[in-house]
Amino acid sequence: MKRLFLTAQAAAFACLLSAQAQEKKDYPQPEPMRPGMSEYWTPQPKVVAPGDIKQAGAPSDAIVLFDGKDLSAWTNADGGKAEWTVKGGVMTVDKSKGDILTRQKFGSFQLHLEWCVPKGITGESQARGNSGVFLQDMYEVQILDCYGNETYVNGMTGSIYKQTPPLANAMRAPGEWNVYDIIYTAPIFKEDGTYLYRPFVTVIQNGIVIQNHTEIQGTTEYIGFPRTVKHGDGPIRLQSHGDPSQPISFRNIWIRPL
C-alpha cells in the first residue's frame, strides 16, 4: 500500500497516517469542518465572451490595436501619425517611417499578435525578418525569421533579447503566419529606482510555450548588460528593423489589461 508522507505548513493542515502519528495520538486534532466553510460567492468575476479562435477573434473585453483597417491606435516614434502600409487586413513595415507605438499605455497585460515574413525571404542570422515587440516600450521579445536560420540563441525569435533564449524553436515557414500570445506582469520599483519585483513574461508561439514566466533582468540592450530604468505604464512598440525590400507584416493585434 502506498504510504503518503503528509505534513503541514502555511494554512495547510496535516492528517498524519503513519505509525509516528499513532505514537503522538495524544495531540489534539483540528476540529472537523464542513464544505460550506471554504465556499465564497463574491466577488463574481466579470463575464468575458471568447472570440472565435479560428478567426483569431478578440475576447469581448479586449482593446483591439489593429483590426485590419487602419493604424488609428498607433503613432510613429515622434508621436505623429503611424504610416506603415495597410492593405488586405494586414499592416506592413515601411522602414522609411520607423517604429510604431500604441497611443495607449499599459501595465500588465495579455497581448495577442500575428506576424509573417515574406515567402522567399533571404538573409542570414539577424539579417532576416528582424523586428520585435517592446513591452511597455522597454523590454523586447524578439521577432526574427528563425525557420532554418540559426543565430545567437538569446537573439532568436521569442528570446528576451540578449537575455533568455526561447525553450523551443517554434517557427512556421516564411509566408505563413506566426502567432504570439504574451502574458506580461509589469515590474514594481522601489523609490530609489531599483526593482522591488522585476517584470515577468510568458510567451506562447503558435501554441507552444517558449517563455514560461521568465523573469526579465532589465532593459534589453544591444550592447552590454541589462539596465535598470524606473518607469511606469508604457506603450507597445513594434520595431522597424529588417531589410526594406522584404518587410515583415502584422495582423490581429489585441490586448487585455490584467
Place this chain on the structure above:
Amino acid sequence: MKRLFLTAQAAAFACLLSAQAQEKKDYPQPEPMRPGMSEYWTPQPKVVAPGDIKQAGAPSDAIVLFDGKDLSAWTNADGGKAEWTVKGGVMTVDKSKGDILTRQKFGSFQLHLEWCVPKGITGESQARGNSGVFLQDMYEVQILDCYGNETYVNGMTGSIYKQTPPLANAMRAPGEWNVYDIIYTAPIFKEDGTYLYRPFVTVIQNGIVIQNHTEIQGTTEYIGFPRTVKHGDGPIRLQSHGDPSQPISFRNIWIRPL
C-alpha cells in the same frame, strides 16, 4: 524633456544622465562593450513544429493523450482499463466507470484539452456539468458549466478548486467546445515534506487568461484547508462527477513535458 531616473542593480549597469551624475563625474564608468560580448550560440533549442491551430493539432513533440480513437493512454482509478465512451473523435464520461488517469506520470508540463457539456444541460451551481482536471493527481482545475450559472467563485470553471477563483468567466455555451491551455510548474519539496516551492499554474480558457502564474496553496480539498502532501511525478486525472444523464465530453488532449 523626459528625464529618466536610471539606477542599477544585479547585473544591470547605470548610465547616469542627471545633474547628480555630473557632480560625481569623477567616478569611473564601466568600460565600453561590443555587441558580440552578449551573444551566445549554444545550446540551440530544439525545433518543434507547431500544430494546425484551426484543427487543434498537437505540436510535433507533444504526447497525444487522446486523439479521438481510443483510451489506450488512460486507466481507471484502480489501474485497470479506462472504459469511458469513445465515439466520433470524442470521449464521454461513463459515470459507472469512475475517474480516468493517464498511464504516464508527469512533472511540469503544458497541457491542452477541450471539453463540452451537452446542449440543454440542466441543474444549478455545482450540479451542472461538474468535472475537473487534476494536475499530478493532486491539484484540481475545476470544470463546470458556468455559462449563466453562478456558484461559489472558488468552485467556478477555471478555479483552483476551493482556493483561487478565475480572473474571468470565459465560458462558451453548452454544446460548444471549451479549450483549456494549462502551463503547470511542479512543486519542490524539502526533505521534511513541506514545500520549498509550491506548484504554480497558468490557465487559458478559450484564449483568455484566467489563472496567471497562480501559486497553488496545497491539495484542493472539498472540506477544509489545503494540505501539504509530499509527492513526485503524477498522472493527469479527469473526474467523473456530474449528472450521468447529461455527461461531459473531452477531445484533443495532448501534453508537453517542460
Place this chain on the structure above:
Amino acid sequence: MKRLFLTAQAAAFACLLSAQAQEKKDYPQPEPMRPGMSEYWTPQPKVVAPGDIKQAGAPSDAIVLFDGKDLSAWTNADGGKAEWTVKGGVMTVDKSKGDILTRQKFGSFQLHLEWCVPKGITGESQARGNSGVFLQDMYEVQILDCYGNETYVNGMTGSIYKQTPPLANAMRAPGEWNVYDIIYTAPIFKEDGTYLYRPFVTVIQNGIVIQNHTEIQGTTEYIGFPRTVKHGDGPIRLQSHGDPSQPISFRNIWIRPL
C-alpha cells in the same frame, strides 16, 4: 574527472567544456570581455554605522521606537496616549490599557525588538505569556512563552499566527530576554484589492532563523481562513493579551525602513 554540464540562460553565458561542445566548435563564441566592463561605481550606498551589538544598540539610521525612557513613539488603540508601564529601561504591558501602536506607519522594514516573560510564569498552551507583534497592523508574528510549553504549532512563538509554524523552537527561559529580528517586505495589491505580491517575512529569534522569507497568506485570523484586505503603510502593533498578573515586557525596539 568531474564533468560539469554548463549551459546558459538569462544574462548568463556558457563556456562549454565538453565533447559535445567540440562537435559544435563551429558556433561563434561570445567575444572576450575585460573586468572593468562589469564594474560600476554609482550610486554609492549610504553609510550606516552599526550599533554596539552587545548593547543591542541601534544602527545609525534606525528609528528608535523605544529607548527605555518613554512611550512617545506609541499610542493606544484609540490614538490616545500609550499607557503601559515604563521602568528600568523596560516597558511592560498594562492589560487595562490594551494594545499599543507606533505613531509612525511603515512599508517594508527591518525591526528589532526584545521581549521577556516573568520568571515563574504559569499557565499552559496559549495561556502563558501571550502577546504578538503585528506588522503593518495586519499580520501577527506570535509571541508566547513556548519554553517547555507545547501548543498548536501554528500558534507557537515565531509562527505567522494560524498560518506557518516556526522552523525551530528557539526559546530562552522565562526571565531571560528573547530577541526578534524581523525583515518584512510589504505586499503589493492590484487595483481590485487582491494581492499582486503577498507580504514576506524573515524572523530570527535569538540568532536562529525561524521564518525564512515566508509568504504571508493574508490576515492572521483567530477564526477561519486568512483574508485579503487591501492596505497601505501601517503601524507596528504590540498586543496586550496575556494574564495581567504576569505581564510580558519589551525593550530595545528599533526599525529601519527598507
Place this chain on the structure above:
Amino acid sequence: MKRLFLTAQAAAFACLLSAQAQEKKDYPQPEPMRPGMSEYWTPQPKVVAPGDIKQAGAPSDAIVLFDGKDLSAWTNADGGKAEWTVKGGVMTVDKSKGDILTRQKFGSFQLHLEWCVPKGITGESQARGNSGVFLQDMYEVQILDCYGNETYVNGMTGSIYKQTPPLANAMRAPGEWNVYDIIYTAPIFKEDGTYLYRPFVTVIQNGIVIQNHTEIQGTTEYIGFPRTVKHGDGPIRLQSHGDPSQPISFRNIWIRPL
C-alpha cells in the same frame, strides 16, 4: 469612518462590508468556523537552544566550522590540510597556502562568521583587505575593507560579487570585528542544466540588512556575465586574496543546514 475594501483570493475568504455587498446580499456566505479548525499540533518543530549572543555562541544544533582551536573542518584547495595561521582563537589567511574550504558540503543554510582587517591597513579600492566567502563554492559574498574606501559598488563588502551592491555600507573600522549572518537558499536546476529556481541570499552585516532575499543571477565572475553551472551541495570557501603583509582574520564560524 475608514472603509476597508475586502476581497478574497487563494485560501482567503471575504466578508464584504460595503454597500456593494448589501446589493448582493442574496449570495450565500461561507459557513461560520470555530478557532479549533485552524489549529494543528504536529509536527512539533525541534527545540534549538540559542547561543550566548554576547559571546557569539552557536545555537545548539549548529555545526561549528571554527571554534578558535584548529582547522580540522577545513582543507586547502587541493583537498589537503588547511594551513592558515591559528592563534588566540582567531584564524588568519596565509596567502602562500591559498583558499580554504569546508570538508562538509551544504545545501541551504544559515551561516555565521566574523572577520577583521588589521588596524592601520593600507591600499585602495579592491586592494585593501580583499577576501570573500563562496556559498556552495559557487557564489561569492564579497569581503573587503570598505571603511572610508570606495570601490565599484558591485564589488563592495556585502555585494554579490559583480552582481548586486549591498543596501548599505555597514562597515566597522579596521581592527574591529565585522559580523556576517547569511541565510542562503540553494538553487534548483532543471535536467537541462538551467535554473528552475536561482539561489537566494539574505546578508546581515553587523546587524544591518545589506542583502534582502537577493536573487543570485549565476556564478560571480571576475570577467564577464554570470554563468549557469549545474551543481549540487558544495563547501564554504574562504578566499585568500589580499596583501599578504596585512592579512584578514576570521573567528566564530558556524552553520546550520536549513
